Amino acid sequence: MTGPGPILTLRDLAITFDTPDGDVEAVTGVDLDVFANENVAVVGESGSGKSQIMMAAMGLLAVNGRATGSVRYRGTELLGMAPRALNRIRGAKIAMIFQEPMTSLDPLYPIGRQIAEPLMVHSRLSPRAARKRVLELLDLVQLPDAARRLGAYPHELSGGQRQRVMIAMALANEPDILIADEPTTALDVTIQAEILALLARLKARLGMAILFITHDLKIVEAIADRVVVMRAGAVVEAGPTQRIFASPRADYTRMLLAAEPTGTKAPPPAEAETLLTARDVGVTYRSGGGLLGRSAHTIEAVKSVDLDLKRGQTLGIVGESGSGKSTLGRALVGLGHADGAIRFRGATINALSPRALRPFRRDLQMVFQDPYGSLSPRMTVGEIVTEGLLVHERGLSARERGRRADEALAEVGLEARIKNRFPHEFSGGQRQRIAIARALILKPEIIVLDEPTSALDSSVQKQIIALLRAVQAEHQLAYVFISHDLAVVRALADTVMVMKAGEVVEAGPTEAIYGAPKTAYTRRLIAAAFDLGSVLTGAAEPA
Amino acid sequence: MTDAALPTAPAVAGRSLWATALRRLMRNRAAMVSLVVLALYTLAGIVGPMVWPHDYATVYSNYVKVPASLTPYPRANTIVPGAERALARARVEVDTVDVAGETVTLGLTASREIDPRITRYLDRSDLFSNARIVETGDDGRSAVMEADIARLTFVFGTDSNGRDLAARILVSIRISLMIGALATGVALIIGVLYGATAGFLGGRIDGVMMRIVDVLYSLPFIFFVILLVVFFGRNVVLMFIAVGAVEWLDMARIVRGQTLSLRRREFVRAAEGLGVGPAAILRRHIIPNVLGPVIIFMTLLVPKVILLESFLSFLGLGVQEPLTSLGVLISEGARNMRNAPSMLIFPSLALTILLFALNFLGDGLRDALDPKDR
Numbered sequence: 024m025t026g027p028g029p030i031l032t033l034r035d036l037a038i039t040f041d042t043p044d045g046d047v048e049a050v051t052g053v054d055l056d057v058f059a060n061e062n063v064a065v066v067g068e069s070g071s072g073k074s075q076i077m078m079a080a081m082g083l084l085a086v087n088g089r090a091t092g093s094v095r096y097r098g099t100e101l102l103g104m105a106p107r108a109l110n111r112i113r114g115a116k117i118a119m120i121f122q123e124p125m126t127s128l129d130p131l132y133p134i135g136r137q138i139a140e141p142l143m144v145h146s147r148l149s150p151r152a153a154r155k156r157v158l159e160l161l162d163l164v165q166l167p168d169a170a171r172r173l174g175a176y177p178h179e180l181s182g183g184q185r186q187r188v189m190i191a192m193a194l195a196n197e198p199d200i201l202i203a204d205e206p207t208t209a210l211d212v213t214i215q216a217e218i219l220a221l222l223a224r225l226k227a228r229l230g231m232a233i234l235f236i237t238h239d240l241k242i243v244e245a246i247a248d249r250v251v252v253m254r255a256g257a258v259v260e261a262g263p264t265q266r267i268f269a270s271p272r273a274d275y276t277r278m279l280l281a282a283e284p285t286g287t288k289a290p291p292p293a294e295a296e297t298l299l300t301a302r303d304v305g306v307t308y309r310s311g312g313g314l315l316g317r318s319a320h321t322i323e324a325v326k327s328v329d330l331d332l333k334r335g336q337t338l339g340i341v342g343e344s345g346s347g348k349s350t351l352g353r354a355l356v357g358l359g360h361a362d363g364a365i366r367f368r369g370a371t372i373n374a375l376s377p378r379a380l381r382p383f384r385r386d387l388q389m390v391f392q393d394p395y396g397s398l399s400p401r402m403t404v405g406e407i408v409t410e411g412l413l414v415h416e417r418g419l420s421a422r423e424r425g426r427r428a429d430e431a432l433a434e435v436g437l438e439a440r441i442k443n444r445f446p447h448e449f450s451g452g453q454r455q456r457i458a459i460a461r462a463l464i465l466k467p468e469i470i471v472l473d474e475p476t477s478a479l480d481s482s483v484q485k486q487i488i489a490l491l492r493a494v495q496a497e498h499q500l501a502y503v504f505i506s507h508d509l510a511v512v513r514a515l516a517d518t519v520m521v522m523k524a525g526e527v528v529e530a531g532p533t534e535a536i537y538g539a540p541k542t543a544y545t546r547r548l549i550a551a552a553f554d555l556g557s558v559l560t561g562a563a564e565p566a
Numbered sequence: 567m568t569d570a571a572l573p574t575a576p577a578v579a580g581r582s583l584w585a586t587a588l589r590r591l592m593r594n595r596a597a598m599v600s601l602v603v604l605a606l607y608t609l610a611g612i613v614g615p616m617v618w619p620h621d622y623a624t625v626y627s628n629y630v631k632v633p634a635s636l637t638p639y640p641r642a643n644t645i646v647p648g649a650e651r652a653l654a655r656a657r658v659e660v661d662t663v664d665v666a667g668e669t670v671t672l673g674l675t676a677s678r679e680i681d682p683r684i685t686r687y688l689d690r691s692d693l694f695s696n697a698r699i700v701e702t703g704d705d706g707r708s709a710v711m712e713a714d715i716a717r718l719t720f721v722f723g724t725d726s727n728g729r730d731l732a733a734r735i736l737v738s739i740r741i742s743l744m745i746g747a748l749a750t751g752v753a754l755i756i757g758v759l760y761g762a763t764a765g766f767l768g769g770r771i772d773g774v775m776m777r778i779v780d781v782l783y784s785l786p787f788i789f790f791v792i793l794l795v796v797f798f799g800r801n802v803v804l805m806f807i808a809v810g811a812v813e814w815l816d817m818a819r820i821v822r823g824q825t826l827s828l829r830r831r832e833f834v835r836a837a838e839g840l841g842v843g844p845a846a847i848l849r850r851h852i853i854p855n856v857l858g859p860v861i862i863f864m865t866l867l868v869p870k871v872i873l874l875e876s877f878l879s880f881l882g883l884g885v886q887e888p889l890t891s892l893g894v895l896i897s898e899g900a901r902n903m904r905n906a907p908s909m910l911i912f913p914s915l916a917l918t919i920l921l922f923a924l925n926f927l928g929d930g931l932r933d934a935l936d937p938k939d940r
Contacts, residue, residue, distance in 0.1 A: 384841035399851050411841070
């Protein structure tokens with residue numbers, strides 16, 4: 024903590040949103056100081072208001088939001104400042120990077136121009152000088168092959184590269200403070216480690232402060248100097264990182280720290296019957312080609328995968344995004360076309376017509392990643408949960424279906440009286456419970472869980488894992504658990520498959536894979552997931 | 567966070583997205599005013615022609631192109647010449663004309679005996695009613711005739727045939743709204759079913775279905791209408807079919823686009839995973855979710871159709887006399903702009919207010935149903 028005083032000061036900041044149901048207080052009385060060359064992390068679960076305080080500071084609140092209190096940058100009050108004056112500070116002295124780099128970049132302009140434009144406008148650089156500066160910036164954020172990428176469009180870059188471009192844009196005017204709002208949440212764990220290392224290096228080199236907003240305590244532990252824990256719009260606890268992690272004072276902080284999934288799963292008995300076998304399964308996408316033309320090119324999303332699934336077993340599938348794990352999961356329950364042979368109860372399900380496949384569907388259920396997208400927004404919870412019964416148990420009366428829905432909802436820990444409400448009235452965790460109830464009501468044998476916890480807060484994630492365990496034990500279900508989160512997979516799966524670019528690079532019992540990974544890829548995944556701190560220090564040194 | 571613990575209040579009924587949208591709409595003043603205006607228009611279109619004192623087809627030949635006025639006709643200075651003109655062909659001399667209140671008293675002489683049926687000459691005029699002979703001279707060659715003055719009010723004036731403009735506007739609102747609603751309905755049903763099917767089935771079927779739409783798009787609309795008129799004559803029902811048969815193309819494209827993006831949503835995948843058939847997925851998952859944009863498009867389609875009908879009627883391809891539509895009235899008004907401006911002003915005002923109301927309501931609905939707010 025160097026320098027005479029804080030660069031950014033928040034005092035008694037409160038944010039209210041004006042909604043059709045009356046005012047909603049999103050943030051109440053937050054105090055926060057950021058000093059030069061300091062990395063402050065604001066931690067909280069979704070809805071804690073952690074992003075809103077930064078939006079208020081930058082004057083970017085939604086139109087129905089009001090901020091009161093005080094936000095001062097080096098003594099200048101930012102709240103209520105005229106937009107023109109505010110523009111001289113935001114973007115120049117306080118820069119921001121967001122979670123989703125694809126939506127923050129304009130898809131119609133090459134990245135070189137996007138970075139150069141503000142330089143030419145604000146700093147009045149000539150096109151040549153701007154180009155030179157852009158190259159410097161891209162080198163600074165270590166975008167490989169920067170000179171050739173100046174003309175590249177955002178969609179031609181990977182997620183990590185796009186986030187590097189965003190950081191370069193933020194650094195263009197040499198800000199004092201970089202506000203990073205969940206900058207790595209949309210990225211793979213290995214890419215996340217690279218971006219975090221880059222930020223740490225930039226902070227050391229440029230001497231700027233970083234205000235890091237995240238829900239991920241592992242990141243906080245690895246990079247932050249100071250932590251502010253927020254809950255429901257208020258600061259619960261604040262202090263140096265080591266102190267918070269070693270001796271948290273607030274119950275809420277303790278709960279967050281304990282939210283890491285624990286325990287392991289015992290393998291099913293050896294005599295358990297094998298439910299599902301897959302041999303040489305491949306999935307190929309064809310794209311392009313018009314009405315009359317042939318398909319222009321093909322993408323092999325999954326190549327020659329073998330697997331066996333026993334009753335009561337949990338198979339974890341891990342890998343980076345684009346490794347084909349979700350595609351494989353969908354193929355296993357008969358969603359989408361697959362080559363090879365997927366056998367369930369003696370039938371090769373991937374060769375059946377949709378009609379012939381229908382009776383098997385009740386035993387092969389799926390729970391999706393996004394609990395906001397997987398529930399039809401215009402249907403009530405009761406209709407959503409009982410939809411499968413309309414297909415597989417046609418004879419049931421409405422009253423009988425209602426009773427079954429009550430049972431299924433009770434099983435996932437929800438009350439029966441929510442049946443007439445709509446999905447948007449529930450939190451993410453509750454929606455995921457509804458999605459699980461929809462699968463359970465058919466009494467399936469196998470459930471494919473496609474990242475069922477990655478859209479959820481860590482404490483809710485823990486509850487969902489507990490629920491999944493309890494349901495599995497009760498019904499002797501077999502799970503295929505797809506996740507990029509290796510910690511969750513270790514807690515839930517007894518067998519693990521590691522996928523990369525559509526192929527299985529490694530498979531075996533969980534303890535064997537985690538204890539002694541055979542490939543460098545797996546080792547990298549495990550290091551990024553469990554030992555972020557040392558990955559970052561290791562990465563920071565050579566620079 | 568204990569996410570499983572729901573609020574303990576017995577909240578049974580949920581608030582659907584539709585209910586939320588309705589609440590947002592209610593807060594939009596322009597949209598609510600438009601809704602009231604539209605309700606009044608609908609009411610005027612349905613019951614207006616029935617209760618209005620004048621029939622839209624009645625010709626008042628004495629009142630051709632009279633200006634709009636709240637005071638009833640005939641004016642005092644037209645009564646005497648009116649009476650004289652009415653009796654001009656009756657071969658009688660009008661000696662005295664006295665106007666007293668609501669009656670006119672005429673002193674008549676003639677070279678021959680006055681036929682009592684002479685009263686018909688007065689009755690035939692729109693200015694007088696209930697003409698009677700109160701006194702006949704001894705020789706029968708003179709008489710005193712009385713008649714009530716028929717007080718007629720034309721609030722919007724009359725048209726070039728002497729028909730009450732207000733009555734004609736009321737009936738044209740009926741026709742315009744009917745065409746708007748029916749053509750939009752046709753476009754809605756065909757467009758939603760076609761678009762949702764194409765978008766949901768996807769692939770080659772989608773390609774073929776949308777190319778058919780493209781082919782239909784390339785037909786010139788006016789040519790299509792003229793062709794229909796040539797084959798089937800002028801017919802309002804045909805107009806509905808022609809307009810609806812063209813407008814569903816836009817609807818189909820919008821619905822298809824929405825369906826394509828919905829089809830990739832996980833709740834549709836989830837339904838497929840449950841084994842729900844394609845027809846049920848369309849009915850339960852796709853169509854309810856495309857209704858938002860469809861409703862918005864519909865409120866904007868109605869004014870478009872009304873304008874299109876006005877345009878066709880303006881060209882003379884629309885509805886047939888004595889029925890009329892706003893477009894026909896405006897077309898006639900434009901022709902008589904100089905000597906009877908009210909014939910242009912009032913139908914134009916009626917159309918403008920209707921279009922404003924529909925567009926404001928469409929805007930309000932778009933804001934209310936905008937998914938970004940969710």
